[in-house]
Amino acid sequence: MQIEYERGISNPGNLYRMKKLMARAEAGETLNIGFLGGSITQGCLASAPELCYAYRVFQWWEKTFPQAKFHYINAGIGGTTSHFGTARAESDLLSHRPDFVIIEFSVNDESTEFFRETYEGLVRRVWQDKNEPAVMLVHNVYYNNGGNAQIMHGQIARHYQLPAVSMQSSIYPEVVAGRIPNREITEDDLHPNDKGHELVASVITYALDKIRMAQTDDEEPEFPAPLTQNCYEKAVRLDNRNYEPENYGFVKDTRVQEEVKDCFKNGWAAKEKGSSLTFTVQGSEIAVQFKRCVTQPAPVALAIVDHDEAHAVTLDANFDEDWGDSLTLTPVMVHGANGTHTVEVRLISGDETMPAVFELISVITSEK
Incomplete structure (x- = not known):
């Protein structure tokens, strides 16, 4: 070899x-x-x-x-x-x-x-x-x-x-x-x-x-201007440790996160259709992080930015792989206008009989 x-x-x-x-x-x-x-x-x-x-x-x-x-x-x-x-x-x-x-x-x-x-x-x-x-x-x-x-x-x-x-x-x-x-x-x-x-x-x-x-006389390189629009360098993560959204029907997850890879913690959970969380955020980039489950059926939600239901993004908590639950991060606004935005996560399916809940783990925002 x-x-x-x-x-x-x-x-x-x-x-x-x-x-x-x-x-x-x-x-x-x-x-x-x-x-x-x-x-x-x-x-x-x-x-x-x-x-x-x-x-x-x-x-x-x-x-x-x-x-x-x-x-x-x-x-x-x-x-x-x-x-x-x-x-x-x-x-x-x-x-x-x-x-x-x-x-x-x-x-x-x-x-x-x-x-x-x-x-x-x-x-x-x-x-x-x-x-x-x-x-x-x-x-x-x-x-x-x-x-x-x-x-x-x-x-x-x-x-x-x-x-x-x-x-x-x-x-x-x-x-x-x-x-x-x-x-x-x-x-x-x-x-x-x-x-x-x-x-x-x-x-x-x-x-x-x-x-x-290596023998080298390299000096500290000059830090260059970004190659891209660079809208993600200052990303901020909002979860239940640092943010209280407007909440209808979701329960805060109070379990303690023991280590880095113990990642399905500090969010909110619901399974009843109509339950919703609304975040008011700053930035030009918004992404929603949620858990996709191998246990099915699981609820499905929409992410609605600035009340624009026509362009809502579907968040399906049903995961069709078999290796385990997935921590999924879905962009819902990319290179939008810099400023204040609302993002509502609303369940469009689900009830108390479902074996799985919809878990919103965090909302991640950033700006140029």
Whole structure:
């Protein structure tokens, strides 16, 4: 099994922050190693949390710089995109003051202009954090067809001169060539098993080793103007901990969220047709986050922006996959007018006999 690791470096990037961080590790400082991404970062299909790629990369820091002390921050949530990542970056990652951050959303985001913009918002938010973390971008891949959002995300990597590594150009070619049987590294052509996580980590640590050995006089790059309209950098998440909507028939979820991946909490639930929540928000972008259930039937709702029922967006809580419930984030206003808007979530089906409730988890807003 011979991966061409050099091909895995999709963007060398500016190494100023990375080299500064490694010098601090060399000096024996205490440093925080953070990961923000989807289910692969969370460790899905690894047989133990310590066998996922993120923890293996964390162990590289420990082994490479034994004189330093490291803390591990895993902010991976399965089935989520960079759009949600931007809204939760502060609470789930930056509040822990990371010194190194891997961002991993290239198989969760679609390869569209929309996700190029949300990804840029996330990168800008993390890069500008007061702790000045060194940032590396990781592009995972679908092993059955090579699909991911790397074309869009790679534009952001180059624009911000960030080191980036790709499984599409390192592990995937070996799968296509038959030198790595895909079932040896993944059960579902997406989530790596233990062996797959080990390979993903090896692509990342190869790049980190190369950075460690590099002789460079890179200076801190000038922070560039946005590549996109950049409407998502300042995303705000409204849930029952920080907002009280106008409420008819919904019950507040008061369960305590124990950890980052315990994500179906802090919202509102109802199952009776006609129940509604109305939010008054500021911004030009609005998205509604709700739970789609494998338990069926579940209620269906409409999201109505500024009382415009003709253009209401359907929110169907029935989920036709079998891997588990889905935390779904649906945009209901994209590049709208900046200002004050209302968004009403109203159940159009449901009654007390239904086995599942409609759970509104949050409303996410932002503006240019």
